[in-house]
Amino acid sequence: MTEQSVDVVIIGAGPAGLQAALHAVRKKVAVLVIGRAEQSAIARAHVENYLCVDGVHEGQQLLDIGLAQVRRFGAQVLAEDVLHIEQDGEEFVVALESGATARCQSLIFATGTSRKKLKVPGEKELLGKGVSYCVDCDANFFRGAKVAVVGNESAAVDGALTLTKYASEVHLVAEKLTVTPALGEKLAASPVRVHEGSWVTEIVGDHAVQGLVLDNGATLTVEGVFIELGAKGAVQLATNLGIMLDSESFSHIQTDKKQATNLVGVYAAGDIAGPPWQMAKAVGEGCVAGWEAANYVNQRRRAGKGQE
Structure with a gap:
């Protein structure tokens, strides 16, 4: 089993995750994006209400452009699913489906929240009853x-x-x-x-x-x-770490204005951080989360902690 060490791991390769990667990597930190862009909700959508996007564009086309951008700026992208995340002191260890692990100082959750349903008789009626x-x-x-x-x-x-x-x-x-x-x-x-x-x-x-x-x-x-249809949900991964969810629906991660969670070094952006479910909102939060995660890593460097 191989392990690589980076500064920031971003879980999710949709608009929020890719924007977070762009802003983090520009602040001279090593960034790893883990996720499958084609699983993003925007991949199956058509976009026409996003600033500077003229006309109607396929969501997957915009994601492909974003993936090329983050790679060009130096971020690494792995099209894998995350199985588990563990905290190890002041760092986090992310276990991937391939058997590899990634160790990081800061973590950004940037995935959607919906869990796919089977849509069969008995599923809804017996929810919570087995x-x-x-x-x-x-x-x-x-x-x-x-x-x-x-x-x-x-x-x-x-x-x-x-x-x-x-x-x-x-x-x-x-x-x-x-x-x-x-x-x-x-x-x-x-x-x-x-x-x-x-x-x-x-x-x-x-x-x-x-x-x-x-x-x-x-x-x-x-x-x-x-x-269990698709990748393991971010809410599930987050709660296992002790990250707080919103107190009303318990369906998304609770963050402050800096997109920070209750766990130091962990941020969330996009649909996983709550409504509205809009690309513009996801990108804005991704910008903030990436910026703040990179700042956190650089502050640790100046304090003599983390990777050299």
Whole structure:
């Protein structure tokens, strides 16, 4: 497993993350952006209400320009998913799906907040009654139980592996697994029961989850189902670090005017920092977060801390 050290890690390659990278790297700090631009909400949108953008532009086109910019200025971009983040003293260690890790002094969350839904019968009705979107949050409630994870990517596999420490039986339902060889090897060596080539058509139960119906006609008897579609959500990653969420909806990270969280050296920008869900707002907050994260790193340098 390889580890690289940088000054600032930015999680998210959408407008907020890329703008944060631009402003941070211009202040002479080493920046690593981790994320897949095509997963940004703006990638599937058409933009016409952004200053200096004349006419209608495809969001992915603007993201491609942004990616080229941050690379040209010297930031590194990794198209990977983040599995875990741990605090190590005054630094942070970010674990990637490839098995590599990145150590940094400052961290910026710049991802969206939405978690994809299965949109099947029983999902909405049994939410909180066995249906969950957060393995790290709810795994402890399923000690000794039979559970299933639904998803095709790294978050689903990592969630299934985590649940083996709690549940008596873990199923992974996937249409087609798309994970790195390293994560695939861990899955193969685990007791997780993989149902690849299948998908969930219904979550059944009267007052709590009792099972799943698959599209091949099979049924799984489980007491819990974790829906992990796409990358691990930033809210989930943040709360594991002890970062405070907004007190009303608990759906986004709480920040001050400098985009700083309650954890020193950690910032948030864009949709993850709350509404309105607009590109202009995301870019503005990304600018502030990148600027402040770089200032934090440079202040540590002057104080004789951090990387030389």
